[in-house]
Amino acid sequence: MTTTSTVPRQTVKPPAVHRSFVERWLARIFLAPTVLGMALFTFLPIIASLVLAFFRWDIISAPQFVGLDNFAVLAQDPTVRVSFLNTIVFVVVAVILQLGIALGLASMLQARMPSWLRVFLRSTFFFPLVLSAASVSIFMRYMFNEQFGVVNWLLSLVGIPAVPWLTSPTASAAVVVLVYVWQNFGFSFLLFLGALTNIPKELHEAANLDGATGWKQFSNVTLPLISPTVLVASVMAIISALQVFDQPYVLTNGGPGDSTRTAVMVIFESAFQQLEFGKASAIGLVLTVLILAVTALQFRLSRRFVFYQ
Amino acid sequence: MTSEKTPGQQAPSHPLQSSKLSQLTRRSMLGLGGLALAGATVGAWPRLTGADIPGRGSKALNIAILGTAADAAGRQGLIQAFTAAHPDIPVQLQAIQGADWKDFFSKILTMVAAGTPPDVVYVATEGAQLFADKLAEPLDSYVRRDAAQMSDYFDDVHPSLLEAFMYQGSLYQLPLDWNAANMYLNTTTFAQAGLDRPKDDWTKDDFTATLRALRKARPADFTPYYWTNRLFGGVVPWLYANDTSFLSETKAPGGDWLWDSFYPNDPARATRGGGYQWLGPNAEDGRVIETFDYLRELVAEGLGVRPESGGGNALVGLFGNNRIGTTPAGGYWAQGLHEAGMTADQFDVQFFPRWRTQRHQFGAAGYAIMRTAKDKDAAWEWVKFCSSREAMQLAIPKPNTTPTRRSMVNESFYSATGPRHWKVFYDTLDKFPTSGPIPAPPQQAAVETALMKNVSTAVSGSSADVRTAMGALQRDLELALRRKS
Numbered sequence: 106m107t108t109t110s111t112v113p114r115q116t117v118k119p120p121a122v123h124r125s126f127v128e129r130w131l132a133r134i135f136l137a138p139t140v141l142g143m144a145l146f147t148f149l150p151i152i153a154s155l156v157l158a159f160f161r162w163d164i165i166s167a168p169q170f171v172g173l174d175n176f177a178v179l180a181q182d183p184t185v186r187v188s189f190l191n192t193i194v195f196v197v198v199a200v201i202l203q204l205g206i207a208l209g210l211a212s213m214l215q216a217r218m219p220s221w222l223r224v225f226l227r228s229t230f231f232f233p234l235v236l237s238a239a240s241v242s243i244f245m246r247y248m249f250n251e252q253f254g255v256v257n258w259l260l261s262l263v264g265i266p267a268v269p270w271l272t273s274p275t276a277s278a279a280v281v282v283l284v285y286v287w288q289n290f291g292f293s294f295l296l297f298l299g300a301l302t303n304i305p306k307e308l309h310e311a312a313n314l315d316g317a318t319g320w321k322q323f324s325n326v327t328l329p330l331i332s333p334t335v336l337v338a339s340v341m342a343i344i345s346a347l348q349v350f351d352q353p354y355v356l357t358n359g360g361p362g363d364s365t366r367t368a369v370m371v372i373f374e375s376a377f378q379q380l381e382f383g384k385a386s387a388i389g390l391v392l393t394v395l396i397l398a399v400t401a402l403q404f405r406l407s408r409r410f411v412f413y414q
Numbered sequence: 415m416t417s418e419k420t421p422g423q424q425a426p427s428h429p430l431q432s433s434k435l436s437q438l439t440r441r442s443m444l445g446l447g448g449l450a451l452a453g454a455t456v457g458a459w460p461r462l463t464g465a466d467i468p469g470r471g472s473k474a475l476n477i478a479i480l481g482t483a484a485d486a487a488g489r490q491g492l493i494q495a496f497t498a499a500h501p502d503i504p505v506q507l508q509a510i511q512g513a514d515w516k517d518f519f520s521k522i523l524t525m526v527a528a529g530t531p532p533d534v535v536y537v538a539t540e541g542a543q544l545f546a547d548k549l550a551e552p553l554d555s556y557v558r559r560d561a562a563q564m565s566d567y568f569d570d571v572h573p574s575l576l577e578a579f580m581y582q583g584s585l586y587q588l589p590l591d592w593n594a595a596n597m598y599l600n601t602t603t604f605a606q607a608g609l610d611r612p613k614d615d616w617t618k619d620d621f622t623a624t625l626r627a628l629r630k631a632r633p634a635d636f637t638p639y640y641w642t643n644r645l646f647g648g649v650v651p652w653l654y655a656n657d658t659s660f661l662s663e664t665k666a667p668g669g670d671w672l673w674d675s676f677y678p679n680d681p682a683r684a685t686r687g688g689g690y691q692w693l694g695p696n697a698e699d700g701r702v703i704e705t706f707d708y709l710r711e712l713v714a715e716g717l718g719v720r721p722e723s724g725g726g727n728a729l730v731g732l733f734g735n736n737r738i739g740t741t742p743a744g745g746y747w748a749q750g751l752h753e754a755g756m757t758a759d760q761f762d763v764q765f766f767p768r769w770r771t772q773r774h775q776f777g778a779a780g781y782a783i784m785r786t787a788k789d790k791d792a793a794w795e796w797v798k799f800c801s802s803r804e805a806m807q808l809a810i811p812k813p814n815t816t817p818t819r820r821s822m823v824n825e826s827f828y829s830a831t832g833p834r835h836w837k838v839f840y841d842t843l844d845k846f847p848t849s850g851p852i853p854a855p856p857q858q859a860a861v862e863t864a865l866m867k868n869v870s871t872a873v874s875g876s877s878a879d880v881r882t883a884m885g886a887l888q889r890d891l892e893l894a895l896r897r898k899s
Binding site for chain 1: 516520523524526527548549637640643719720721722728732737857859860863866867868870871874883886889890893894
């Protein structure tokens, strides 16, 4: 079966709406606060950041035009290179885990179970999302402490030696991913839950009659039907993961070494600790281009796997 | 449009629905909404315009400290005493929260960028050169002018503390509190291991033997040596003890005006200059590698923890529960351990172990006058007042830091908290006068980041990894120091 439409797309011209002069101005007045807010607090900083990428500025002295020097510094700075590489690896691992866990748990909640249990699980899965990332990370930092943390204490009960969770490059990266995924999968989970609930039961019944069960039914019926949601969830998850900051900053401060340092962390450190606003803006610009490119690629590729009813 | 009932609409069943409220036209509702918005805007005007930011639009001397609102409230006595002495200088104290000094300095710089800089800022050694280089006003002329009044302060304060706030020959701050990296000892665990308090001149090897004995007595659930990965109390005290540092250390010329006027009899007068300079990286120096390798060995042998970044917030509790044997800390810990329930005989303090030298690391803090201060003379009056004995006793009523005035570090100050050998705190300077401040050039933030990230890799692998990590540290420091602050 297919859910793609066979009707060719047509450009439908909307009917002309004639509004009075007063209504037009009222609309503008009501829109003004939002437009002004966006202009002042979103577009202006973006433009300022774009311009700043070509200057050296430490807040205190006057900005000095340096052309492409900031970008040249980025290319030479191993920390910046490593942070981008870390970010990309983090995005791949965290997003796959986040979407996989969210989809798995949302599917699980479709199974027959008492409604109170469903409500309880739904709340439990969503709960981490409402917590402050910094608070969660501080808490986790204590839990994963090598010497005194509860995680190693639990492992010691079954004879497993202490793991240097936050002081070994591999383990610390794993902890950062784990904490991030635990805290963020709730949003994708809710999206998937909504999408799964909206699938007409008849489609699954028809698939059953055709002999499709289990994985076949999931891959041929469920997944295509929720593919628009998968696209939205993955775009949002990737954009969010590309901007990860709180968890690595609080848990490991980017270490050990640079093993958990992310691009946004380097932006923060460059701007607000090292007073290199030009360099920070240049990194921000590169990150923005990366986010735009990844998002555009996703939408481009989505033509192959997203099906709209 | 009207509010008349449209065809098919049900008659209101609830009394409220038939009230005058329901008869309001959309236009009236919009008008009311507009009025409400205007009212809210007028009410929130001070917030919207930032007029409620402390110090803005006020003629009061605006002073920024690192801390919470409670910390600011705790200094009300100090402000009252100042106001009594200077009724013509209104003062406003602003506590700015931050996880550490780096965070605090970032916020001050943001205030500078926003056009609302404070007039006076409490700055620690970590930011002393950053402020001196960019933001602070030299105090030389004020100190010279009020030399007669200031002599009481200089007579009571060790010159090393002043030298830490000299920059290119000028003095930028009067240090009010300070802490050296001494070694705290958990006497309960020492007793369990059959150990006495070590001698004043104990060595690095004595220290290792002590840790081994502690480990033997408590094989599990215990850390003989706990240290954190940061500039104060991390690897630096070990580097100083090994007569080296990760940055090359020199002294700027100048400063004679201060030393000749106030410290003519200083035994270390010949070594004093115009302030410390950290101009180049020194991470690949043989002694630096040797020091890192020693710490790596401690970690590998299970005698020391792999250092975590940041401060040791959980450390007081762990030390109080006898799960830590030794850790480097300053006088600020006495009050903390007391509040954690430790009695004066349950912990003690000793000098840092000797290696090639027994030079210690210290950090200090004091007020800096901003170049943008509205009234610099008034700001100096605050700085001068805070250096008086009366003001320092009001500002530091408990041993949650070490006062820079030697006369205040006395028996009564530590009577409620301990430790028994509290004299160690000030003796660190008196017995080891070459002790130096935290290495903090104007590019301190970048330097600290470079150090912290390479410390953790250096002590977590093999001996060969130390050399690799020091190569990386050298490269990172070169990059950091090349930048203009």
